[in-house]
Amino acid sequence: MTKIMVVDDELDLRAMVDIMMKNEGYNTEMAVDGSDFLEKVDSFNPDIVILDVMMPGLETEEMLEKLKKKKSKSKVILLTVVRFDRDEKRIFGQGNVVDYIKKPFDVDVLMDAVKKHKN
């Protein structure tokens, strides 16, 4: 079963994505911030990580760097409110990032992205 990890500091959004994913039959795990994510990521070993860029605490870039160091095969979908230019995309893209979705997003857009990248 596809494993999805949702990393978002906002409870309501986390719960929302959780419902969406579960509704599609995916196995989910939640993380409230960067360090929580890094703690859980090894044991849960998600196929896809849905990661909110604007989180307090650990910088997204740092998180992605650590994920890369772990040689994790998890694919990362970034939820963002800003546009990334080519340089920024390159920096993020060096690791596990496979997609960018702008907030607020359509449910279908996120679902399609997950479907596209789950295997």
Place this chain on the structure above:
Amino acid sequence: MDKTSGKDRINEIIDTIIRVARGDYSAQIELSGINDDIDSLAMGINMMINDIENAIIKQKKTEAEIREINKQLQRIIDSSPAALMTVDIEGKITSWSPASEEIFGWSEDEVIGKFNPTVPKNMKTVFLKTIKGKQTNLELKCLNKNDSLVDILISTVPLLNEKGKFIGALGVMTDITERKKIEEELSIKKNAIESSFSGIGITDLDGKITYVNDAIVKMCGCKDSNEIIGRTLQEFWEGERIFQTIKNLKEKGFDKGEDIGKRKDGSFFNVIFSANIIKDEKGKSVAILGSFMDITEKKKAEEKIIKQNVQLRKLDELKTAFLNITSHELRTPMSAIKGYTQMLLKQTFGDINVEQKNSLDIILRNTNRLDGLIQDILDVSRLESRTMKFIPEKTDIKKLVGQTTETVQPSADRKEITINADVEEGITNLIVDEERIKQVMINIVGNAIKFSPDGSIINVKARKEKNDVLFEVQDFGRGIPKDKLDKVFETFYQVDSGADRKFGGAGLGLAISRGIVISHGGKIWVESKEGNGSKFSFTLPVKPVKNAEKKFKTLDMFGLDKIGGSRND
């Protein structure tokens, strides 16, 4: 003849006198040798004849000499490089040198025997008085043949005959028109320096002040240049820069800069200056020229503006930060509202009835509208603070237009509006922020749909024009009144405040579009006839601009600056 006959002897005397009277001064009376009274008379007459002869010879010699002198004088006059003329007692020309012709234009033949034509009418009396007077030098304005005035320096010498009687005058004339002109020019220059708003001063090589104009007198708080002249530059110079100036003058011959000057009362003033070494004709340094401008007031004003600018920038940054944070904060709950509404609509949580579906549709539509508004406000704030990020990419125009029509197709379909897209074949790719330009296109075409009647058509065209690509969106809606054409690109502007309710929108779309187009180095404008539709056009340069976000002026967002607002600007 009987030499003893008294009668004969008397007759001979009479004959001789008659001969003398006729001009024969060789005539002599032969003496009888009687030694009487008649002989005495004859001797006396003979002596008289000799005296007359001698006197006449002498006179003839003098006359010859005078003739010779006159000839020489004429030769002098004829060959003199100086302009010479002689006049008689009545002021009539008696001789006229070629150089005079050169100055005045008249030839000798034209003036000889005539009253001196160089004398202007109002000067006749003065002239006649002058030639009868002593030797003089005069500067006069004389007439030439062209009836214009020339400046002449004339030296006159009275001419006397051998008896010391005044018979006329000799004039030596010099054309000083050129000299006068130079003098006048010098005088103008002097006055210019004297009255210049810039302070101008001259010092000797030791820095001792030799000249200052009025502006410097004022600058130094003095009343008269005498309070400054003779003193040293250092007495009126507070700043340290003077040592650098001295060094630069020595090494390079000039210097310029800004420093602090000192007034007579000891107060200071800000001054900008330039200084350079003045050389004489032989190239020897002789003095230092300084030019000064009191910028105290300007400096104060500048400092004030700088302070205000810093405050304004801070305020601006604060506003931008506030808007950014607000927008981010607004979009997180928006994501939740949108997501949950969509899940409800997808019946994730169970079946919903028609009323519930309609209600959720309304919630979703308004959420999207609110999100659009937040995005627009964020865009305006970014354009305003010049922090909008542009990501230039190679952009296929045909694709761009295609994606635009695809995006707006659902709203066009609702009104049964036909969109005709016409992109020039083989049109060049542009290096632009594709997403932003698409935003402009969608905005303009979206507006066109909004203001078009049902079932009408909209023409979207793109073609190359000179160094730009020109985009045109033509609708056949109600058009825009002429007096409002300029305003449609202003922030928060609504053509008709009533239309706002009917058509929605905060009036930010065109202002943002304008900001994006101008940031790309393009122009945007609208042509419209009320009741006859509108044509919105914009250009994008084929050659991409650098530092796009810096190109856009802050004031533009408020419509205060019309540059780029219409094509005729």
